[in-house]
Amino acid sequence: MVKSIRTSDEECSPRSHRFAHVLCDKRVLNRATMSNHRSVMLPLPWQLSCHTYKIGSEDIGIARCNVIWVISRIMSDTRYAKLADLLVSHSTELKKGERVLIHTTDVPDAFVSVLIQAVRAVGAYPILMSHSSRLVRQLILSGDQAYWEAEAKLAIEQLQTVAAYISIRGNVNTLETSDIPSDVMRVYQTAFGQPVTDYRVNHTRWCALRWPNPSFAQAAGMSTDAFEDFYFDVCTLDYGRMAKAAEPLRDLMAKTDRVRILGPGTDLSFSIHGIGARMSFGQRNVPDGECFSCPTLDSTNGVISYNAPTVYAGKPFSDIRLELKNGLIVSATSSDTASLNEILDTDEGARRIGEFAIGYNPVILNPMRDVLFDEKIAGSLHFTPGNAYASPGNGNRSGVHWDMVLIQRPEWGGGEIWFDDVLIRKDGLFVPDVLQGLNPERLLG
Numbered sequence: 001m002v003k004s005i006r007t008s009d010e011e012c013s014p015r016s017h018r019f020a021h022v023l024c025d026k027r028v029l030n031r032a033t034m035s036n037h038r039s040v041m042l043p044l045p046w047q048l049s050c051h052t053y054k055i056g057s058e059d060i061g062i063a064r065c066n067v068i069w070v071i072s073r074i075m076s077d078t079r080y081a082k083l084a085d086l087l088v089s090h091s092t093e094l095k096k097g098e099r100v101l102i103h104t105t106d107v108p109d110a111f112v113s114v115l116i117q118a119v120r121a122v123g124a125y126p127i128l129m130s131h132s133s134r135l136v137r138q139l140i141l142s143g144d145q146a147y148w149e150a151e152a153k154l155a156i157e158q159l160q161t162v163a164a165y166i167s168i169r170g171n172v173n174t175l176e177t178s179d180i181p182s183d184v185m186r187v188y189q190t191a192f193g194q195p196v197t198d199y200r201v202n203h204t205r206w207c208a209l210r211w212p213n214p215s216f217a218q219a220a221g222m223s224t225d226a227f228e229d230f231y232f233d234v235c236t237l238d239y240g241r242m243a244k245a246a247e248p249l250r251d252l253m254a255k256t257d258r259v260r261i262l263g264p265g266t267d268l269s270f271s272i273h274g275i276g277a278r279m280s281f282g283q284r285n286v287p288d289g290e291c292f293s294c295p296t297l298d299s300t301n302g303v304i305s306y307n308a309p310t311v312y313a314g315k316p317f318s319d320i321r322l323e324l325k326n327g328l329i330v331s332a333t334s335s336d337t338a339s340l341n342e343i344l345d346t347d348e349g350a351r352r353i354g355e356f357a358i359g360y361n362p363v364i365l366n367p368m369r370d371v372l373f374d375e376k377i378a379g380s381l382h383f384t385p386g387n388a389y390a391s392p393g394n395g396n397r398s399g400v401h402w403d404m405v406l407i408q409r410p411e412w413g414g415g416e417i418w419f420d421d422v423l424i425r426k427d428g429l430f431v432p433d434v435l436q437g438l439n440p441e442r443l444l445g
Helices: 016-025 067-075 078-091 109-121 133-142 145-159 182-203 214-219 224-235 239-254 337-344 433-438
Strands: 004-007 031-033 039-041 051-055 058-062 099-105 125-131 164-169 205-210 258-263 266-271 278-280 290-293 301-305 310-312 315-317 321-325 328-333 353-359 380-385 405-407 416-419 422-426
Touching: 078 109, 078 205, 078 224, 099 109, 109 125, 109 164, 125 133, 133 182, 145 182, 182 337, 214 224, 239 278, 239 290, 239 433, 315 337, 328 337
Parallel strands: 099 125, 099 164, 164 205
Antiparallel strands: 004 051, 031 039, 051 058, 258 266, 258 416, 266 301, 278 290, 290 353, 301 321, 310 315, 321 328, 353 380, 380 405, 416 422
């Protein structure tokens, strides 16, 4: 709390940076409380005189400067630095002299500025590409095959000049592309999305994350302030602890042959023999918390009913049910069956499965129609139509990669995962002693 405020003619101090952080920590923007409990506004109009503000026992100077700059500094949450450091030192492991492409969509300048500083602090070089979701929509609507093929060539050429890639999306409207015709979206995905993503995934140290905003908070059913707290808590977990706990699951999946998934409306069997497995702990996605493999191409049989709502290509879906025979999706229904099948008809690979993963982030409990969060939900799994990773993968190629989520905690109907006739997880909790370190109470310490 700001205990007192006084003005002076003192020159500004570098400690003015701390002033911004203190105010932000207390969720104060341009208002401070004096010792006599009266509320006063920071000086206006646009140019500030030099003032000194007392935070506890310290005087902190503010120079003559633009009010917009001051507000920007105040809004630069101290948690920004922690997240930026995670992205630079853990997720992409940037080294001196390396170049990183920072790709943002609807992300505030305040955080991007902190991230750029973090990149430079390790001696790496940032390249910034900033987009607006509304403008991207217009580009997709107006582009054709030739345009997107040329754009893909340019994008890949740029990726060839960098060691790492950081994507941050803060879309203010998750349904921004919902009115784009399916055939137009298909051209974009196949001519641009798939080749650029394939190159990025296989040739750079990449990391993708979202940015918290009121739209995201609304999708999560939370206030903006509460969601911001949740976001930074979940994004900056102890990923070292998570990685250590996930090693036994990765090793078990790598030597497993037969998998069976059971639950309400679900009885699905497939093989992951020889595919391998990989655990994710904040190096490719933030937040993180999954271990993934992939069914062999023709092995999946049965039915799966997903209970988490999802958005794909800007269109909302719920109650998705897939029936598979010899690895191929032969029947698909949902709240929007026609659009679902249009997406699955994008190409031949869209009706085959490209990923099987188990989610275990202990802080993420409920879906918010954002796949980077929903696929990590504690007690969940995702079974993904479309493109497979190069490793672990089954060779399936598609312009689609749709992580559909099934939550198996009791309040979501429960369910079981079996590896080679051994019960691995029941109602969202791991059963074998060696895997219990991934249960929420253990991950949270």
